[in-house]
Amino acid sequence: MAALTLALDAMGGDHGPSIVIAALKSALSEFAEVHFIVVGDEAELLPLLQQQQLDTHPRITLKHASQTVAMTDKPGYSLRAKPDSSMRIALDLVASGDAAACVSAGNTGALMTKAYFALKTLPGVLRPALMSAIPQASGKSSFLLDLGANPVCDSDTLFQFGVMGSQAARHVLHIEQPRVALLNMGEEDIKGNDVVKATAQLLLNSPSVNYIGFIEGDDLFADKADVIVCDGFVGNIALKSCEGLADLLLNNIRANINAHWMTRWFVKLFYSRLQRSWDWLKPDHYNGASLIGLRGVVIKSHGDANAKAFLSAIAQAVEEAQQDLPTRIRDQVEHVLLEQE
Amino acid sequence: MAALTLALDAMGGDHGPSIVIAALKSALSEFAEVHFIVVGDEAELLPLLQQQQLDTHPRITLKHASQTVAMTDKPGYSLRAKPDSSMRIALDLVASGDAAACVSAGNTGALMTKAYFALKTLPGVLRPALMSAIPQASGKSSFLLDLGANPVCDSDTLFQFGVMGSQAARHVLHIEQPRVALLNMGEEDIKGNDVVKATAQLLLNSPSVNYIGFIEGDDLFADKADVIVCDGFVGNIALKSCEGLADLLLNNIRANINAHWMTRWFVKLFYSRLQRSWDWLKPDHYNGASLIGLRGVVIKSHGDANAKAFLSAIAQAVEEAQQDLPTRIRDQVEHVLLEQE
Numbered sequence: 001m002a003a004l005t006l007a008l009d010a011m012g013g014d015h016g017p018s019i020v021i022a023a024l025k026s027a028l029s030e031f032a033e034v035h036f037i038v039v040g041d042e043a044e045l046l047p048l049l050q051q052q053q054l055d056t057h058p059r060i061t062l063k064h065a066s067q068t069v070a071m072t073d074k075p076g077y078s079l080r081a082k083p084d085s086s087m088r089i090a091l092d093l094v095a096s097g098d099a100a101a102c103v104s105a106g107n108t109g110a111l112m113t114k115a116y117f118a119l120k121t122l123p124g125v126l127r128p129a130l131m132s133a134i135p136q137a138s139g140k141s142s143f144l145l146d147l148g149a150n151p152v153c154d155s156d157t158l159f160q161f162g163v164m165g166s167q168a169a170r171h172v173l174h175i176e177q178p179r180v181a182l183l184n185m186g187e188e189d190i191k192g193n194d195v196v197k198a199t200a201q202l203l204l205n206s207p208s209v210n211y212i213g214f215i216e217g218d219d220l221f222a223d224k225a226d227v228i229v230c231d232g233f234v235g236n237i238a239l240k241s242c243e244g245l246a247d248l249l250l251n252n253i254r255a256n257i258n259a260h261w262m263t264r265w266f267v268k269l270f271y272s273r274l275q276r277s278w279d280w281l282k283p284d285h286y287n288g289a290s291l292i293g294l295r296g297v298v299i300k301s302h303g304d305a306n307a308k309a310f311l312s313a314i315a316q317a318v319e320e321a322q323q324d325l326p327t328r329i330r331d332q333v334e335h336v337l338l339e340q341e
Numbered sequence: 342m343a344a345l346t347l348a349l350d351a352m353g354g355d356h357g358p359s360i361v362i363a364a365l366k367s368a369l370s371e372f373a374e375v376h377f378i379v380v381g382d383e384a385e386l387l388p389l390l391q392q393q394q395l396d397t398h399p400r401i402t403l404k405h406a407s408q409t410v411a412m413t414d415k416p417g418y419s420l421r422a423k424p425d426s427s428m429r430i431a432l433d434l435v436a437s438g439d440a441a442a443c444v445s446a447g448n449t450g451a452l453m454t455k456a457y458f459a460l461k462t463l464p465g466v467l468r469p470a471l472m473s474a475i476p477q478a479s480g481k482s483s484f485l486l487d488l489g490a491n492p493v494c495d496s497d498t499l500f501q502f503g504v505m506g507s508q509a510a511r512h513v514l515h516i517e518q519p520r521v522a523l524l525n526m527g528e529e530d531i532k533g534n535d536v537v538k539a540t541a542q543l544l545l546n547s548p549s550v551n552y553i554g555f556i557e558g559d560d561l562f563a564d565k566a567d568v569i570v571c572d573g574f575v576g577n578i579a580l581k582s583c584e585g586l587a588d589l590l591l592n593n594i595r596a597n598i599n600a601h602w603m604t605r606w607f608v609k610l611f612y613s614r615l616q617r618s619w620d621w622l623k624p625d626h627y628n629g630a631s632l633i634g635l636r637g638v639v640i641k642s643h644g645d646a647n648a649k650a651f652l653s654a655i656a657q658a659v660e661e662a663q664q665d666l667p668t669r670i671r672d673q674v675e676h677v678l679l680e681q682e
Contacts, residue, residue, distance in 0.1 A: 074531070109527075137589055148526050151534045185489050185577035186450075190415070193492045193574055217581025221589040230578075233534055236526035237575055238582040240558025245583040248478055248562040249590060 003033050004321055006314065007090040007099035010040035011068040012106025013310075014303045017041075019105070021048045022307035027314045028059060034318060037061045037099055040086040041068065065089045069106050071303060075113035087111060091118040094296035100321035101297030103288065103313050105305050111298070112149050112291060119294040122330040124337050126157045128293035130232065130300070131165060132239070133173075133316075136223040143169055144183075144220070144228045147289055148236035155198035158182070158229055160333065162203050162211065164292050165227035167332045171323040172316075173226065177210045181225035183234060184214035199229070208336050288313030290320060292329060297321050344374045345662055347655065348431040348440035351381035352409040353447025354651075355644045358382075361446070362389045363648035368655045369400060375659060378402045378440055381427040382409065406430045410447050412644060416454035428452060432459040435637035441662035442638035444629065444654050446646050452639070453490050453632060460635040463671040465678050467498045469634035471573065471641070472506060473580070474514075474657075477564040484510055485524075485561070485569045488630055489577035496539035499523070499570055501674065503544050503552065505633050506568035508673045512664040513657075514567065518551045522566035524575060525555035540570070549677050629654030631661060633670060638662050 010020040017040055024036055038045060042064040049055040049062065065086035069078045082088060087106045093099040095118045104111050112130070121128055131145035143165050150157065162180045169178035182200055184192040189200070191214065203211035215224050217238060230238070287309075291298040297320045301313035351361040358381055365377055379386060383405040390396040390403065406427035410419045423429060428447045434440040436459045445452050453471070462469055472486035484506050491498065503521045510519035523541055525533040530541070532555065544552035556565050558579060571579070628650075632639040638661045642654035 074529075135589065137592060151526060151532075183578060185492060185574050185581075188415075191492075217578040217583075218585040218588070220582050220585045222585060233526050234575055234578055237524060237558040237571070237579050240526075241561050241579040241583050242558075242586040244559040244561045244563060245586055246590065247559070248476065249587065251478060 003035065004031075004101075004318065005035040005037060005099045006317055006321070007037045007039060007093040007102040008314070009087045009090040009102065009104035009106055010038050010045055011065070011086040012104045012111075012303070013301065013305055014071065014105075015306070017045055017048055019305065019307050019310055021045070021052055021054070023310035023314060024060070025052050025054060026307070026311050028054070028057065030311070030315070031318055035059045035061070037063050037090075037093055039063045039065050039090045039093070041065065063089060063093075069110045071107050073107055073110055075107075075109040078107065078110040079113050079117060088114050088118065091115055091296075091298065094298065095119050101299065101317040103299045103301060103310070103317045105301040105303055105310060105313070107303075108148065108300055111300055115291050115294055115296075115298045119296045119298070121293050122295055122326060122333060124333045125164070125293040125329070126160055127153070128291050129161050129164060130235075130289050131168060131292050132289040133287045134221065134228075134239070136221055138223040140223065141173060142223070142226050142228060143173070144230075144235060144239065145292070146230065146232040146235050147239055148232040149291065150232040152233070153195065153231040155195050155202055158195065158199040158231065159202040159206070160293075160336075161229045162199075162209050162227065163206070163332055163336050164329050165229060166209050167328045168290070168292060168320075168325060169226045171325055171328050172319055175226050178226035179212045179224070180209050180227045180229065181212050181215040183220070183228050183230035183238070184216065187214050187216060189214075195231075206336060206339065208332065208339060288316045290316065290325075292325065295326055297325060344376065345372075345442075345659065346376040346378060346440045347658055347662070348378045348380055348434040348443040349655070350428045350431040350443065350445035350447055351379050351386055352406070352427040353445045353452075353644070354642065354646055355412065355446075356647070358386055358389055360646065360648050360651055362386070362393055362395070364651035364655060365401070366393050366395060367648070367652050369395070369398065371652070371656070372659055376400045376402070378404050378431075378434055380404045380406050380431045380434070382406065404430060404434075410451045410455075412448050414448055414451055416448075416450040419448065419451040420454050420458060426455075429455050429459065432456055432637075432639065435639065436460050442640065442658040444640045444642060444651070444658045446642040446644055446651060446654070448644075449489065449641055452641055456632050456635055456637075456639045460637045460639070462634050463636055463667060463674060465674045466505070466634040466670070467501055468494070469632050470502050470505060471576075471630050472509060472633050473630040474628045475562065475569075475580070477562055479564040481564065482514060483564070483567050483569060484514070485571075485576060485580065486633070487571065487573040487576050488580055489573040490632065491573040493574070494536065494572040496536050496543055499536065499540040499572065500543040500547070501634075502570045503540075503550050503568065504547070504673055504677050505670050506570060507550050508670045509631070509633060509661075509666060510567045512666055512669050513660055516567050519567035520553045520565070521550050521568045521570065522553050522556040524561070524569050524571035524579070525557065528555050528557060530555075536572075547677060547680065549673065549680060629657045631657065631666075633666065636667055638666060
């Protein structure tokens with residue numbers, strides 16, 4: 001593995017910097033050549049690093065930030081009023097080339113706005129998109145985008161999401177010819193709205209994308225596509241609805257289990273297996289989301305992430321940085337634009 | 342219970358008329374005052390009724406239909422080419438007043454198109470909506486609409502869905518002041534697209550609706566609202582995504598269970614409880630969907646419905662017909678239109 005530097009926003013997330021430092025500890029042994037710049041309030045971070053005996057670690061640099069973006073800060077406000085926030089400094093480290101990627105569990109809206117401002121989109125890219133890996137019945141993963149960066153998209157933008165998602169699946173999921181699908185309310189050509197239908201035409205006409213057609217919500221996890229494209233409004237609601245259903249189901253299973261002494265006893269044996277399913281079920285809790293289409297790698301870990309989930313976001317950042325995903329996307333978008341001329 | 346007549350499209354659904362006849366048998370004892378007109382191919386239905394000793398039942402009328410709408414028929418085609426289909430005749434029985442409601446497990450697109458054509462919308466209603474009860478963490482149900490009748494909606498239409506859904510919750514779920522929410526990608530006022538924001542204003546300004554604001558996908562089942570409004574594109578994808586996740590999860594749990602001899606043994610005890618959760622988890626499989634805003638009660642049972650699910654759709658039809666939901670909706674829409682003048 002080539003040497004690489006990652007910037008970690010240590011102040012984001014609901015559970016504070018201790019989660020980030022715990023994830024960092026695991027990441028140091030998992031990624032032996034990666035250097036980490038930990039950005040945040042020195043007074044808070046130094047004791048945490050000392051506790052973990054990481055304060056003098058040769059692959060850690062502590063970088064002070066005098067401000068912290070709150071989970072409730074409005075994006076515009078945080079952009080104007082918090083130029084010295086840990087989130088902004090971590091992004092600036094990517095913009096300057098001092099870090100190859102940045103990971104934050106902070107406020108999603110603020111992160112998207114600051115990232116867009118600090119890093120700008122790649123040449124030819126209309127809009128950045130928020131993309132996450134979602135589990136499939138086969139045990140593999142597929143990419144779903146956009147998850148909320150763009151509540152309204154035109155067909156050119158959705159088409160580009162297909163192109164960008166396809167490059168990501170090729171280089172990060174290592175699928176040679178990723179199957180790209182559009183999320184729609186039916187599989188037939190006549191279904192859906194005008195934007196989805198126009199996007200289907202653009203994808204059909206592009207020799208660079210392996211477009212397989214529309215898929216419906218119930219096939220989101222059925223291993224039918226490697227890349228599933230929709231606007232941010234639909235993607236956000238689809239993924240969060242699944243999260244809501246998972247909660248409902250798991251509470252219901254728990255209630256059923258607790259209702260009987262034999263199941264309560266049994267669950268002690270069964271629980272670890274079930275727990276694994278549960279983690280896997282909440283893709284946006286467990287995986288980070290990639291903000292793609294920018295001139296740098298930005299990974300958003302869930303606000304509620306625990307150390308394991310934050311570590312998984314770090315792993316994603318390492319993979320995307322190693323594959324140099326922004327350059328791959330830039331090249332492909334350029335290629336497709338030339339194709340369309 | 343007042344005497345009531347229901348029309349059943351016996352030919353719809355993936356599993357054929359035997360499901361409908363099995364549900365009918367249970368419905369006859371459950372709803373002692375309800376008369377059923379069973380519509381479909383006499384040659385196929387009569388032997389099924391005979392098998393169940395229902396062919397001379399005083400509360401069953403068999404009505405022959407020479408055509409059947411296939412699950413793959415395009416809506417426009419079925420409307421033009423199948424005027425004597427079981428689905429169409431069942432709807433016509435509602436239009437003529439010979440039946441108070443109709444239930445079909447047939448092709449959703451064809452049912453919506455035929456119902457719109459045969460029954461027309463209520464005065465003042467812009468568009469009919471497909472609405473389903475979804476389970477809540479509390480064990481209660483809420484209504485979600487639209488589920489796919491309208492892929493694109495303006496704010497006036499979404500506002501009316503709030504008004505109609507609110508009346509349905511009042512009279513069918515028996516909630517005095519139903520909490521009406523808009524499904525959005527965030528809870529803050531600035532989130533979402535222009536249509537959702539404009540709808541929020543209309544709902545806020547209406548004294549007839551108990552509007553509580555935006556809710557996100559992860560609160561779909563969290564008992565925060567009694568009526569959740571969105572366009573048909575979003576509603577369809579949200580509900581079907583949940584169905585997809587439920588399948589993924591349940592297969593995963595099954596795999597975990599089968600992986601160990603002790604869990605395999607245990608599951609024999611645990612299974613019936615789990616099975617109950619599973620039924621409950623697939624709202625659109627288990628419950629019927631109501632097509633509201635029309636001059637009559639139309640219930641769509643899932644194409645994949647078993648007899649139990651079809652019986653649940655019949656129960657919905659009985660409830661909506663007894664409450665005279667179309668009249669309630671008409672009165673409320675009229676009232677709201679006057680309020681707006």
